[in-house]
Amino acid sequence: MERLEIINATDEGNLTVMIEFNDHTTQVIDVGDFIRRHPHPQYNKYLDPRKFRLFTIENGNIVWGKNWDLMFPIEQLHRGVIQ
Numbered sequence: 701m702e703r704l705e706i707i708n709a710t711d712e713g714n715l716t717v718m719i720e721f722n723d724h725t726t727q728v729i730d731v732g733d734f735i736r737r738h739p740h741p742q743y744n745k746y747l748d749p750r751k752f753r754l755f756t757i758e759n760g761n762i763v764w765g766k767n768w769d770l771m772f773p774i775e776q777l778h779r780g781v782i783q
Contacts, residue, residue: 704774705760711753715746719762719777727780731770734782742769 708720715732731752735743746752746764755764762777764770772782 703760704778706757706762706774706777707760709755709757709762711755713749715749715752717755717762721778722760725778727777729772729777729780729782731782734772735770746770 702722705722706719707722710718712718712728714730715735716728716730718726718728720726732747735747746769752764755762757763758768761771761774776782
């Protein structure tokens with residue numbers, strides 16, 4: 701089986717992102733909801749939409765920040781639920 705990877709991600713507004721995986725599935729993830737439920741100085745800055753939209757795809761995952769300040773297990777993203 702091919703390793704699950706993110707191949708594209710689009711800012712959908714309101715701190716949500718649409719993620720496309722290499723198995724041709726997509727999920728819309730509300731990252732803002734996660735940050736509000738799990739406040740942390742490292743994450744809170746991404747409640748600013750200007751900083752939020754600066755995510756990148758690296759090594760098949762979506763990440764925020766130069767040092768991967770914020771990222772999620774790809775299996776959770778694929779299920780559409782981040783914890």
